[in-house]
Amino acid sequence: MSGTVPARLGVLALLSWAMSASAGTLTIKGSDTMVALCQRWASAFRDANPGVRVQVTGGGSGTGLSALLEGSTDIAMSSRPIAPIELERLKQRTGVDPVVVEVARDGVTFFVNPANPVRALSVAQLAGLFSGDVTRWSQVGGDDRRVILYTRETTSGTSEFVRERLLGGLDFAPIAQPLPGTGAVVNAVSRERFGVGFGGAAFSRGVVPLRVRVADDEVAPTPEAVKSGRYPFSRSLTFVLARPAEGDTKRFLEWIASDAGQALVVAAGFFPLR
Amino acid sequence: MRELTQPAVAARPGPPSVDAQRRAARWDLLVELAVTGAGVAGIVLLLLMIVFVVREALPLVLDPVQREQASLAKLLLPQPWRDGHAPALLWNPTSKVPKVSVWPLVIGTLKVTGVALAVAAPAGVAAALFTSEFAPSRLRTWVKPTIELLAGIPSVVLGSFALMTLASALQSAFGFDFRLNALVAGLAMSLAIVPVIYTLSDDALRAVPHTYREAALALGATRWETAFRVVLPAAAPGVLGALVLGVGRAVGETMIVLMASGNAALVSANLAEPTRTVSATIAAEMGEVVMGSTHASLLFLLGAILFVFNLVLNVTAGAWVRARLARREGAPS
Structure with missing residues (x-):
């Protein structure tokens, strides 16, 4: 055989x-x-x-x-x-x-619903969200509501990239919901007030991309930051x-x-x- | 088969020629072979499919590496997963340290199927009772095809409806933390199985002899009592068959749960949390799996679990129906 x-x-x-x-x-x-x-x-x-x-x-x-x-x-x-x-x-x-x-x-962008007041997070805070250690938005400066995580099914290169770069290869929190496409994640976050997801920078309709705090600076996934590698999630x-x-x-x-x-x-x- | 041709032959004027008789017999034989062949082919295909699924899952038992990676303990017992956390039942077969517990998936399937059945069974059977016992026949000729039309809706359409509309509506109505959850998927699933349950129950109820109804009414029972206490129990085997088919469809249905359940593999009884079913797992992971890996064998094991579940369900239901029929026929009347 x-x-x-x-x-x-x-x-x-x-x-x-x-x-x-x-x-x-x-x-x-x-x-x-x-x-x-x-x-x-x-x-x-x-x-x-x-x-x-x-x-x-x-x-x-x-x-x-x-x-x-x-x-x-x-x-x-x-x-x-x-x-x-x-x-x-x-x-x-x-x-x-x-x-x-x-x-x-490409810069992998993390995004939230426009109704969520959080606009910038550090790499450690993002890691806390996606590993499941941080379960409420109030722990990272938002409302006292549960964090709803969206990830991608394991076929996704984006998902692997984030898992490696953000969590050092550890698993996403078991409560994270893997969806079948980046479009589905954007769609889900645009309808879920306290959702957070990630995807390529090309997808951002209906959601707000988060800036990433590096040292004392907040870096948005702009072309310069991605090309220079200053944005931590570029690839x-x-x-x-x-x-x-x-x-x-x-x-x-x-x-x-x-x-x-x-x-x-x-x-x-x-x-x-x- | 052969008896059927007799009258036609006899109706002809004069005795049929030997030649014509021989031709008819040959034709009969051909048709008989074709029909038998079609029946056997169906059974053989089914058997081959079982053999295929089992063969692909077999390395889990035979291959020492796979047996180690997916041991019974790893499949069934809580496993350590992260420092500082209690061992847990997790499904994450592509992780650095693969987690292969089947419980979250089985529980997910049971949750979604349970919700679907809890909604679809009463709705489907009640609708069938209405159309067979109460509705004017003109209304029935309208209602039955309309509900059956529901069965023709592709599940991807039901899934989209659940994902876009139903999930938001339920979240704003009940304030769920999670927009996609077992309840959303189960309700969407009930839409898929209501037509099955309804149409088969309706057939079963209408197959109950009219003498039953006449006897009940003559004894002074109301129409409601007749329908609920006489006709429904008499049709119980058929209605049960309808429910079994409905559950079978719900357990195997993929697209609706893939889109609406949130797909997080959790061990939880909470219907408002996302859930991952066995069928959705196979659909989501089969595309990227490396054939021959432990992960691939596990997906086939999941297929086998689905198969065994439906088999047990069918056999149990069959036994119940036989026992019931035997009791009814054996009862002194």
Whole structure:
């Protein structure tokens, strides 16, 4: 059984590669945070290059990477660093080194409902909220109401990133409610007066992004703070490819790095590389 | 099958030719084989599905690594999870130290199903009593298809309704801390199972012979007494079947709970707290799981738990119905 699975996956990979090559379709899958941005890129690239089809789907960074491993996507979008074991597995499948390309930068924003008076929290206070040690808003300068935590299901790169960076890899509080997408978290917090959640900076409609207190300073997730890394929750958004890019894939990547491509990063609410 | 063709053959003028008889017999055989084949295929598919689920969960018992990572103690007993906190029953299989207690999920399923049944059973059975015993037949021809139409609403639509509208309405009405909770999910779920319970109960009630009603009315019972004390008990096996199907649907239903329950795996009896069901866990985690890992085997174990639950429910209900029928038929009348 275990011997035949890789073989079958290999065949699948070949098949999907052959199919995508013949149809001129570039498939991109992964991070939900990056879907909106990538769709902008895809449609602009299509306009500039008729005949090339780019298909973008979400599901989470983990989903994208496992699709890449199965060969059912050309590019995986990842909003978290790729684990060494994942790169190792990819290399085992293809025999060549996978390629990781930084395409934009993002600040993970923590947000609250506009009705909540809290506007800035320190990293320690945020950690207290999400680990469950702080259960009432009054403990961090808000109303005496219960803190309602929203996180993401474990497929989410954003969730992994926050867990690593904020809680040092420990679990979120058991009472935290994992929702299936960043959009769902924003929606939930916009309807829950005492909710708090997180997501890419691109999502902030109906919610108020929190500033993060660093030393005596309050740092908002602004482009400068994210690019300089002064905002503590900034990260790279990356594309992962199973093998070095060629043909349409290569043109797409070059175009993304161009001024036109990076202008769309700003339009989508993320931060450009330069 | 063969007897059925006899009259047609006999109706023909003159004795049928040997050839025609042979052709009819061959046709009969073909149809019989096709029907039997379809029946057997259904059973075989079901068996294969059970075999598949069990086989995927089997490494939990056979593989020493998985047996260690998901031992019985870890599945069933409180485990340490954080310094300074008491051991607890937690589900977090992708954590650095995986927590794999099935209790929060089983309790979540029971909570949501319980709420759904508590609402849908009285509502569905009462509606069925109304349409079968009290409603003018013209009203019934309206009401029944309308309620059955509810069954055609995709569960993702019910889930969205619960997530967007019902959750906010309940929170502002009752002041719940948590907007998404077991009660919201259970109420949305009841919308999904009311049509099942209603329509099958209605069929069961209408199948009760009219002589029962006539006898009761002749003895001076009111229409209400007739309906509630005579017709309903007589239809009890069918109504129970309706409830069992409703529970089966509620236990397996995924989309509504995924969207409306808040998905936090808690061991708590509080209906106003978020909850995570077995089915929602499988749906949320199967997409990202590494096949062959302990986590994957655990998800199949959860599938097996759902399956066994429904099996026990069906068998128990079946036994109850048989005992009841036997008692009724054995009673001196």
